Amino acid sequence: MRQIELGDTAPSRLCPGPGHSPSAHRHCIGKHCVEVNDGLLRLWWAPDSRVTLADVLAAYEGIRRLSDGYVLPLAVYLQGMGGIAPAARMIILECSLTSRTAFVGTGPVDRVIAAFLEHARSETHYFENASEAEAWARGLSSGTRMSG
Numbered sequence: 278m279r280q281i282e283l284g285d286t287a288p289s290r291l292c293p294g295p296g297h298s299p300s301a302h303r304h305c306i307g308k309h310c311v312e313v314n315d316g317l318l319r320l321w322w323a324p325d326s327r328v329t330l331a332d333v334l335a336a337y338e339g340i341r342r343l344s345d346g347y348v349l350p351l352a353v354y355l356q357g358m359g360g361i362a363p364a365a366r367m368i369i370l371e372c373s374l375t376s377r378t379a380f381v382g383t384g385p386v387d388r389v390i391a392a393f394l395e396h397a398r399s400e401t402h403y404f405e406n407a408s409e410a411e412a413w414a415r416g417l418s419s420g421t422r423m424s425g
Contacts, residue, residue, distance in 0.1 A: 304339030308332050311339035317415060318343060318351040318375065322358045330364040340374050350414035351375040351399075352407070355387040366393055373399050379410035 303312035308326040312319050318340060322328060340351070351374075361369075378401045380391035391403040404410035 302343055304343055306335055306339070309336045309339070311336055311343060313343040313349065316349055317411060318349050319354065319411075320351060321354040321356065324357040325359045327360045327362065328358065328365050329362045330368060333365045333368050337368075337372065337374060344374070348374070348376045350377045350379070350416070352379045352381060352411050352414050354407070355380060355382045355390055357383055358387065358390060360386075361390055361393065369394055375399050377401070377414050377416070379404055379414040381405070381407050381410045 302314075303310060305311070308323045308328065309332060310321045320336060320340070326332075376399060378394075378399050380387070380394070380401065380403045382388055382391060382403060382405060388403060391401070395401055395403075402410070402413055404413065
């Protein structure tokens with residue numbers, strides 16, 4: 278499978294996010310989709326994608342635009358992501374666009390990716406349950422610390 282590079286036209290495919298709420302505002306491009314609804318940002322990465330620096334910067338642009346100047350909580354749906362490039366990891370660790378980040382995963386690769394991002398500037402936790410992750414991101418749950 279060929280990697281999508283910055284400037285490439287995205288292949289014809291469905292948005293990686295699930296069906297969007299009619300009231301949600303969204304930014305879907307390339308390997309990701311970001312939406313904001315009721316004060317919570319949700320970011321979905323396409324399954325099996327290897328996230329590059331360009332992908333993270335594009336997602337951050339969507340987060341900035343949808344946040345409208347506010348620092349909002351974020352739920353990141355890894356959903357079987359294939360990996361993350363070192364430069365992409367570094368920018369995630371150095372930047373803080375959200376108040377809390379809940380990672381939602383489905384397996385060991387997702388857990389490892391989330392562990393690599395655990396030391397980001399915003400508080401982070403890993404969950405396998407989307408409802409628990411979103412509640413924690415909103416500050417409605419204390420959650421449990423990710424354990425390796």
